[in-house]
Amino acid sequence: MTPHLYLHIPFCHRRCAYCDFNTYANMDARIEAYVQALCAELGMLARQFAPAPPPSAEAAALRPTIFFGGGTPTMLSLGQMERVLNAAAALVPLADAEITSEANPGTVLGRDYLHGLRALGFNRLSLGVQSLHDPTLRLLGRIHTADEARQSYAEARAAGFDNLNLDFIFGLPGQDEAQWAATLATIATWEVTHFSLYALILEEGTPLYAQLTAGRVSVPDDDATGAMYETAMEALGAAGYVQYEISNWVRPDGGEVLPGIPQQACHHNLAYWLNSDYLAAGAGAHGHRYPRRYSDLLGIDDYIKAVGAGRLPVAEEHTLTPHDLRAETMLMGMRLNIGVSEAHFAARCGMSLDTAYSEALGELVGLGLIERVAGRVRFTPRGRMLGNRVFERFV
Ligand code: SF4
Structure with missing residues (x-):
């Protein structure tokens, strides 16, 4: 399942x-x-x-x-x-x-x-x-x-x-x-x-x-x-x-x-x-099963025709790299007010947060844009206002 x-x-x-x-x-x-x-x-x-x-x-x-x-x-x-x-x-x-x-x-x-x-x-x-x-x-x-x-x-x-x-x-x-x-x-x-x-x-x-x-x-x-x-x-x-x-x-x-x-x-x-895996079905739907990401055909008739021919109606798919996975785990997780848990990041990405982003984390903490509290990294109120500056450091 x-x-x-x-x-x-x-x-x-x-x-x-x-x-x-x-x-x-x-x-x-x-x-x-x-x-x-x-x-x-x-x-x-x-x-x-x-x-x-x-x-x-x-x-x-x-x-x-x-x-x-x-x-x-x-x-x-x-x-x-x-x-x-x-x-x-x-x-x-x-x-x-x-x-x-x-x-x-x-x-x-x-x-x-x-x-x-x-x-x-x-x-x-x-x-x-x-x-x-x-x-x-x-x-x-x-x-x-x-x-x-x-x-x-x-x-x-x-x-x-x-x-x-x-x-x-x-x-x-x-x-x-x-x-x-x-x-x-x-x-x-x-x-x-x-x-x-x-x-x-x-x-x-x-x-x-x-x-x-x-x-x-x-x-x-x-x-x-x-x-x-x-x-x-x-x-x-x-x-x-x-x-x-x-x-x-x-x-x-x-x-x-x-x-x-x-x-x-x-x-x-x-x-x-949490950048988990999810499947998706239907015209234009996007699914993600790491490392594969796919999207279905956009048009209703194209979609119906493809399925009728007995094939998955996929329009595009690509393979994510480990770097993509780490960046997306941060970009998605930092949207949450509780931020990203170090344990979750390590389990999802197979690498500790400090190994992946030691320089960025140090710099952003120093600038007062993020904070590290109880095993999590999250925005400070100031950082939330300047979210793009934080996000770009993880990409
Ligand atoms: S057109 Fe349909 S999907 Fe788009 S905003 Fe209106 S109700 Fe929602």
Whole structure:
């Protein structure tokens, strides 16, 4: 068994104005063929990959995970979700697994679907709320209103999703500090275990990018966006949430999965941040089984055709070097507030942290950008502000 699996569902009702993910609108007629191909790819992966032990004691502390991402996974029917989950069970033991689905609030209205997901064994839901301001949601091209997002959140709770994440974006067109502070004050009162808050990234080629360069919209500058990030840290900290990664906060209930990281943190993403191995299936999905990294074909029809021909739908693969592994273990791990454990690094990379980075560590500690505490290396508050200077020393 491989303990972590990402499944990409590349369908959306329509594309949001800021989105550059591998997802397609108006392709609903291909969903069933895609589900069949996805199940077939999972079968091939199960035959090809022998079980991989977790690379360290920290990695072994994580639950097995399956993450349905997208796109909009909740465009699949419950029956299709069940078939994919059953196929995934050949790779990840479902008992005790964290099984997450991303969900667009506009697709899960009504109690039946969410109750159905819960009954299938999904135990974590990640709702893409993004904003509680209707004009902004419209500008972003989201298919839901703020009220519908609230309703989805309440219905997810009622369906028994105790482990519930909400995604929000800040630094949005027209957003100011007061509006963002009001959003934070509202959501801090909701019964949510987890928040992921991301600064808007304006991706070239998106409609929002075109509107911005044409001068039709403007976004807060870097200082204003930085101030919004600090406001988020203060507001969620005051509401009792623990920030455990650059963009992620969790309620500290139910013990810890790693020292300083509450149990209800996203175990799937923790596997990424620990630079563990994970398999992935679906159009454009990226998998990592050291030393091999691969990504699947991007297009839905190319993907279906390749699987139909009986081959893994891999578009690209390359072999990582030990240097790549060490650099990535640092780059990913330093995103966590607890930083990188020396024991984890040594177990994952087969070399002590001091042997790999003695000069960089000495220099960065001397500059006050990182600190070494209880067998871990982590950012100082100043270092976090200058993260790129630290990251470049590990690459
Ligand atoms: S719902 Fe998500 S994946 Fe789909 S277009 Fe919008 S941002 Fe992209």
